Amino acid sequence: MRPFTYTRARSAHEAVTAFATSTADRPHYLSGGTALIDLMKLSVETPGRIIDLTDVPDLDFVREEDGDLIVGALTRMSDVANHPLVGARCPALVESLRSGASQQLRNMARVGGNLLQRTRCGYFRSVEFPCNKRQPGSGCSALGGLNRGHAILGGSDHCIAVYPSDWAVALTAFDASVAVVGPNGTRSVSIHDLIVPPGDTPDRETTLAPGELITAIRVPTSPAARSSTYRKVGDRSSYAFALASAAVGLHLDAAGAVGEVRIALGGLGTVPWRAWDAERALVGARLDDASVRAALEPEFRSARTTAQNAFRVGLGVETVVEAVAIAKESAS
Template identity: 50%
Template sequence: MQAFELSRAGDVAQAVRTAADMARQGVPLRFLAGGTTLVDLMKLDVERPSRVLDINRLPLAGIDALPDGGLRIGAMVRNADLAHHPLVASRYAVLSQALLSGASPQLRHMATTGGNLLQRTRCVYFRDVAMPCNKREPGSGCAAIGGFNRNLAVMGTSDACIASNPSDMNVALMALDAVIHIEGQGGARQVAIGDFFTLPGDTPQRETVLEPGDLITHVTLPPLPDGSRSLYLKLRDRASYEFALASAAVVVRMDGPRIASARFAMGGIGARPWRVPQAEAMLAGRAPEDAAFDAAARRVLQGARPQSENGFKVELARRCLVHALQAATSTDGRAVS
């Protein structure tokens, strides 16, 4: 690990100002929250910041109900606290389930909402500085293409990068239409989660729309319509402490025997949490039948680009989404809230 200077932010404005100043000077700086990703990558020399700014004492750890029935989640809220919060468990079951399916209890007690939004890929070549990786070192190549790529993306990839987004939480937030609130050099702004993540294209080193000095302060969730039901289904190689091969976050509202609306996003298969609004629209007004679910799932996976070892993900993801939709619309209410 490279030597670095550690300091503590006094308030949000100071944190943003310090980060912006360092960016202008060309000095690498990283914010330290739970450290569950950053510290790992620093140990591997993937991340080599000269300065680390501890933001753990900033007042960003609240979970509050909003007047419209939505929810405000501070960037420093720990994953465990968020998963077990009564408002999350009762109103946004898909988010609670996604968080509880990720990592280990120890990590969930450290990892934060803001940090999880910025979780880096688990591609083995990204984490090995001896191997070429365009995400880590632009222009060096992508060793995963033609290499070990079983766990990597089949959607949204490019000739420069096929890394997958590893987060469970982000998939649920995508299905919930979360809004990311950011403080930066130009003041406060908010970004819909659908616009927050970027695809690799020719610039795989850029994963979000954040600019130097930007700090995520909180996330807001809109209220779900009465009668909404949600769930998170995760398929993986083992039952715990494992990343998704394919996952589905589903939010549906029934109108009698038909689907009034459906929102769903998929994890494990995309360069970003994968959502296709056109596929969701295919289910509006339809009866909850397997044929309709299958057609929507195939639309989600249209344009898939499997690699040498992960072609199975296309079929696995189709089955994952169909099963999640079946469970969410079932009359017995199993595994949904």
Template identity: 50%
Template sequence: MRPITYLRATDTATAVAAVSTDPTSDFLAGGTTEVDLLRQNVLNPRRLVDINDLPLTGIEGTPDGGLRIGALARMSDVAAAPVVRERFPLIAQALELGASAQLRNMASMGGNLLQRVRCSYFRDAESACNKREPGTGCSAIEGFSRGHAVLGTSEHCIATHPSDVAVALTALDTRVHTLGPNGERAYPVDDFFLLPGDSPHREHPLEHGELITGIEVPAMPLARHSLYLKVRDRESYEFALVSVALALSVMNGTIADVRMALGGVATKPWRARRAEDFLIGAATVRDNFALAARVEMADARPTPMNAFKVELAQRAIVRALDTLGDGTGPGAGSGSSP
């Protein structure tokens, strides 16, 4: 048995000081990732600093049409908040399609962004895994890789980023706010998640003890016309094989503006910039949707086991665009701008 000490922090400064000055400490929010990995001997903290009493649970719309979400707001509360459902339906959908009702009641937004990969070799302390133990190798590349990534991979790691809501937030140019030993910072979401490269154990730029305090979603009127499409092996309580977060503005059968991000296929929540660039100004017809999907997936590097994801991702992108853009024929979709 490993002894673990426990501290319940009541203010952010104490929480940051407690973790940043002790390399064996971890923050504890809902515990739905942290406690699992502790039991599996993947994480070995000597002290847990419980942050659940910190005043970081707010969910509020900003006057300009954006959103501020505290790091300790629970997934279920964010999904149910009228301001989220009205302004950013893709965020509410991504949350509701994740985990289970019980987990969503426990799990926090900050913890969701920092959840760890579901690669079975990462979670088996006996397997070689560069992410868990740098330099030991990657068991998945020659092993079981059906759920793994096809974009943003490296020869050192091919694990998929597991979060759903992070995909929606990536489509929306969100910023992640933190408080660390060196003060406050704000990270654009695309810089917050790191590609594995040759250091897959580094998943984000945070220092040890840097606390996520909140998430800021900028005003984006087109997000009122948005969706999160999740394709998985079963209809509930399952991670994505492929997901698409999409916000679309269509004027007179032409795409005026679009934001798209992909989940389940990449080593980080994947902003689909190539598809976006292709689609802006394009007619809402299925041929264009298929071309955009092909352009986005052109650099995919699948393993023999997950090659199906390349086609599946393209179909999911087309389906999402069809759903919001009504791409059934020339001129379709006119007037669907929010």
């Protein structure tokens, strides 16, 4: 680990000012630190200044506002997962948080930082291997290497690293947005616009400008959110990243047909993957496994697979089928 200077911010404004006026290379905010410290130990992240946010007040809360669910960015994952308002409004959010990491890490990690965690790609985390995300222009070792767990959706010739957050997948299904503050003031960013696919610039992972930080997450009210679930399939039942996951919400009309459906895929893409085409195909339908499989077919037409990870197309489909069945039972 390389030397760095340390600042403990007492307000969001103080944190943003410290970042904007820093003369050190690569200043970095720290919230829970469960990801950043690991990357610093590996020399993947080498910030010259750490700006600690953990003492910033008023960013640790869960509340209702104008019917929407609002969560402070510095709220611990475990506190959000255990909050009765979250469970009542959107069970998928609770299940996604409990699917991530271990209880000990969830007691430290904050929900805002969780959205900004970097990929767990082994080539990214090992500085001896070329990685375009870590060092632009050096190459992507995963393309011709071990890529069983790499993305099949949203990749490019420069990067196929999977986006890791379970929480973000559930937020994507229910059209969340984040409140952001930075040197140029405040703004709101849709979750769909926050995290970007690698394209030609895999080192650019979000649309946040330098010095901007997330202060809160808003989840709009949705009938489908109340009958929702998050299903995750991995090599282990706990403390493992998804080979495939699905956040699904469902609302049935009086006749039992689909009035509203939300589907987002995780573990398969370079970003949380909203299944827009499948949702449109299922509205008005009477759900069964065959109709869900048929609706999902267009989502995987663009899948870029290898001999090692092609099995995850079928795994992704069946994960959604299972999640839809669970949500349907809840919605009935």
